[in-house]
Amino acid sequence: MNKTCARCQKVVYPIEELKCLDKTWHKTCFKCTECGMTLNMKTYKGYNKLPYCEAHIPKAKATVIADTPELKRIAENTKIQSNVKYHEDFEKSKGKFTQVADDPETLRIKQNTKIISNIAYHGDLEKKAAMEKQREAAEIADVRDLTEKIYQISL
Ligand SMILES: [Zn+2]
Ligand SMILES: [Zn+2]
Known part of the structure; x- marks a missing residue:
């Protein structure tokens, strides 16, 4: 044939x-x-x-070569870099967010929290004094409750 x-x-x-x-x-x-x-x-x-x-x-070479370990590795790296880029962007936007959050009201609340934290920290010392001054002790207890509430909110 x-x-x-x-x-x-x-x-x-x-x-x-x-x-x-x-x-x-x-x-x-x-x-x-x-x-x-x-x-x-x-x-x-x-x-x-x-x-x-x-x-x-x-020009199908790219597709064919893409299956080689080397190309896969590069693709993987590119993916990792993309993730890094994403995190960079995230960090940047987080920075922006922090800036936005620093409005006077937020700063005031932060400042109060800091003061309350300090009071709570010194609370133990003051507790001794409070033994002698019942009224003061009650005030500190209030502050500690408030501090606890603020901590719970920020958690
Ligand atoms: Zn022919
Ligand atoms: Zn031709």
């Missing part, structure tokens, strides 16, 4: 036969799949078992 040309489907005689890409072609039928430029064994570029000229070989 005679072989048939992969392009024109006509019989290929040995004299005009060109074996390439697991197929048989007429030498004259071995052309670029895209532009029809006549190719030979030296000039053709095979892709998907079809011949292409240099200019029209499908």
Whole structure:
């Protein structure tokens, strides 16, 4: 049984036969799949078992190479860098948020919290004095309750 040309489907005689890409072609039928430029064994570029000229070989290399460990590594690094970038942005926006939060009202609350914290810290010392001064002790207890509430809110 005679072989048939992969392009024109006509019989290929040995004299005009060109074996390439697991197929048989007429030498004259071995052309670029895209532009029809006549190719030979030296000039053709095979892709998907079809011949292409240099200019029209499908640029699928990126996809193919993307499966190599090296490319995967790079892709992974890019992802990590993206995460880093994301965190950078997050830190920046956090900085902005802090600035926004530093309005007079917030500052006042912060200041009060600091004062209350100090009072709470010194509370133990003052407790001794408070033994002698019941009224003062009651005040400190109030402050401590308030401090606890503020801590709970900020948690
Ligand atoms: Zn042919
Ligand atoms: Zn071409």
